Amino acid sequence: xSRFVDPLVVGRVIGEVVDLFVxxxxxxxxxxxxxxxxxxxxxxxxxxxxxxxRISGRRNDLYTLLMTDxxxxxxxxxxxREYLHWIVMNIPGGTDATKGDVVVPYMxxxxxxxxxxxxxxxxxxxxxxxxGYASPPADxxxxxxxxxxxxxxxxxxxxxxxxxxxREPSGNRRRR
Amino acid sequence: xxYVDILGPYFPxxxxxxxxxxxxxxxxxxxxxxxSARSTSxxxxxxxxxxxxxxxxxxxxxxxxxxxxLPALRPSASxxxxxxxxxxxQAVRLGASASPFLRSSFVSTSSASSSASPASVSSAVxxxxxxxxTSSFSVESSFEHRLFGTDVRGRILAMRHxxxxxxxxxxxxxxxxxxxxxxxxxxxxxxxxxTKPRAKAMRKWVDKMITLAKDGSLHKRRQALGYIYxxxxxxxxxxxxxxxYGERPGGYTRIIPTFPRRGDxxxxxxxxxx
Numbered sequence: 001x002s003r004f005v006d007p008l009v010v011g012r013v014i015g016e017v018v019d020l021f022v023x024x025x026x027x028x029x030x031x032x033x034x035x036x037x038x039x040x041x042x043x044x045x046x047x048x049x050x051x052x053x054r055i056s057g058r059r060n061d062l063y064t065l066l067m068t069d070x071x072x073x074x075x076x077x078x079x080x081r082e083y084l085h086w087i088v089m090n091i092p093g094g095t096d097a098t099k100g101d102v103v104v105p106y107m108x109x110x111x112x113x114x115x116x117x118x119x120x121x122x123x124x125x126x127x128x129x130x131x132g133y134a135s136p137p138a139d140x141x142x143x144x145x146x147x148x149x150x151x152x153x154x155x156x157x158x159x160x161x162x163x164x165x166x167r168e169p170s171g172n173r174r175r176r
Numbered sequence: 177x178x179y180v181d182i183l184g185p186y187f188p189x190x191x192x193x194x195x196x197x198x199x200x201x202x203x204x205x206x207x208x209x210x211x212s213a214r215s216t217s218x219x220x221x222x223x224x225x226x227x228x229x230x231x232x233x234x235x236x237x238x239x240x241x242x243x244x245x246l247p248a249l250r251p252s253a254s255x256x257x258x259x260x261x262x263x264x265x266q267a268v269r270l271g272a273s274a275s276p277f278l279r280s281s282f283v284s285t286s287s288a289s290s291s292a293s294p295a296s297v298s299s300a301v302x303x304x305x306x307x308x309x310t311s312s313f314s315v316e317s318s319f320e321h322r323l324f325g326t327d328v329r330g331r332i333l334a335m336r337h338x339x340x341x342x343x344x345x346x347x348x349x350x351x352x353x354x355x356x357x358x359x360x361x362x363x364x365x366x367x368x369x370x371t372k373p374r375a376k377a378m379r380k381w382v383d384k385m386i387t388l389a390k391d392g393s394l395h396k397r398r399q400a401l402g403y404i405y406x407x408x409x410x411x412x413x414x415x416x417x418x419x420x421y422g423e424r425p426g427g428y429t430r431i432i433p434t435f436p437r438r439g440d441x442x443x444x445x446x447x448x449x450x
Contacts, residue, residue: 010432039434041369076366076449077416114365115446164446166369 007038013162016070017082017119017145025063025093026056027122027159036120042109042163047118050086050097050106055122055159057093062125064089064154065097067106067118068143074113080141085109085118087136089129103136109165119162121145123154342377355381360405362429363413367448375431375447382449386428389417424450 008014014021029036031051036042055063065088072083085107091100109118129152137143149155324332344351354374359381362368370378385404388396392414400410421428432446 012430039432041434071367074366076363115367115369115448 008160008162011039011117011162013070013117013119013160017068018121018157018160019146021156021158021160023159025122025124025158027120027161028054029120029161036161036163038161038163040163042118042165043168044109044111044165045168047165048108053097053120055091055093055096057124059092059094061093062089062128063091063093063100063158064123064125064129064152065091065100065120066104066123066145066148067120068145069109069111069116069118071111071114071116072141075115082119082141082143082145084137084140084143090125104140107140111165111167113167115164115166117162117164119145119160121157122159123149124158126153342373344374344377356403356405359385359403360409362447362449363404363409364406367446369434369444369446371437372431372433372443372445375445378447379429379431382429382447383426385413386417386421389413390421392418 006014029051031042031046031049034040034042034046036051053065055065057063065086066084067086068082068084070082071078072080084104086102087104088097088100088102091097109116137148149157324334325336327333344354346354355378358368358370358374358378362378362382363385381403385400388400397410397414400413401407404410404413428450430448430450432448434444434446436442437444
């Protein structure tokens with residue numbers, strides 16, 4: 001089978017978090033030395049600090065980045081879908097996420113049960129959004145990416161990447 | 177002399193032979209072919225008779241040659257025979273067929289008999305073969321490679337054509353335990369990462385468990401309790417499956433391949449509940 005299936009479709013990110021879109025902006029996410037590619041595995045200890053997210057695009061365009069976990073609290077029982085981890089708005093094109101305005105501060109992955117997907121979605125803003133400060137999302141759980149995008153008129157995303165993370169076993173557990 | 181020595185010409189006395197070696201000849205009994213035939217077919221009884229008489233020097237069975245000639249009564253014997261049949265490191269056991277080809281080739285390659293298989297020896301061998309077949313039909317949980325497999329009709333098969341059960345490099349009991357553990361973990365965590373062949377083997381059992389939960393009766397619940405290792409998972413499964421999978425007609429899992437494992441380059445995959 002040489003037909004190429006988008007890893008976002010295979011990992012059910014398109015469908016559960018976002019709709020089918022056409023990527024138009026290049027986004028490179030890295031946690032320290034490890035670059036994130038679709039479906040790669042990142043330990044929660046490595047992802048405790050916010051990653052370096054570099055995007056392409058024109059300088060006078062503004063972008064919004066958000067990170068959610070659609071498998072909260074457990075992939076077999078995602079009642080809290082999705083869990084919000086990070087929102088950065090007004091990122092100028094061609095730079096990285098530190099140049100934007102942080103609406104929801106970064107929270108590292110802490111999956112309690114199972115292997116969770118963590119999705120980073122990039123939207124292109126039509127204009128500089130100021131009201132993001134006024135109405136940040138109230139809660140981290142029960143977040144909905146599609147509703148957020150339609151509320152702020154962001155449309156379809158321009159770049160998506162996701163990685164997997166799993167709870168690390170605590171080292172001091174005595175093995176019988 | 178009042179005995180019939182059937183096996184004499186085929187096992188001549190060797191030089192330097194122990195005169196106290198086990199005589200396979202029934203000396204005390206009257207000369208009739210039936211008694212000697214009976215004694216040839218029960219080698220255990222023959223081992224017990226130890227009455228040497230120097231006058232009987234025509235044929236002497238040596239213990240090693242006798243033991244080597246008879247198959248599979250003890251594992252060491254089968255190892256020697258297997259080594260004789262094929263140059264393999266592992267012990268080889270014969271398949272379940274008692275075709276004449278097998279019997280004659282078996283006897284001819286053993287170190288004891290130098291001649292073609294006579295009728296009495298082959299009858300002794302076949303009787304012992306039959307004895308060993310009944311014992312080797314019991315499942316041994318080891319890594320022995322069978323020289324021939326058989327199908328349901330009893331035909332010999334040397335190839336794996338059409339056999340769809342994944343063996344996962346384990347004997348049957350370990351294989352079942354591995355799959356039970358993997359399905360328990362998948363139902364507990366929702367998504368696990370394992371090697372691709374194991375994920376593909378698991379699908380059948382996970383679907384079976386979900387189908388049991390869809391039915392929901394007490395009998396099915398007890399069947400699920402007999403397979404899954406943790407009973408709270410069974411109860412949670414039976415509680416939530418009708419809502420979650422009520423309309424889905426099968427195919428409750430999804431396999432997503434991922435990067436190979438670093439230590440042995442094994443192809444890994446995520447398997448998750450749809």
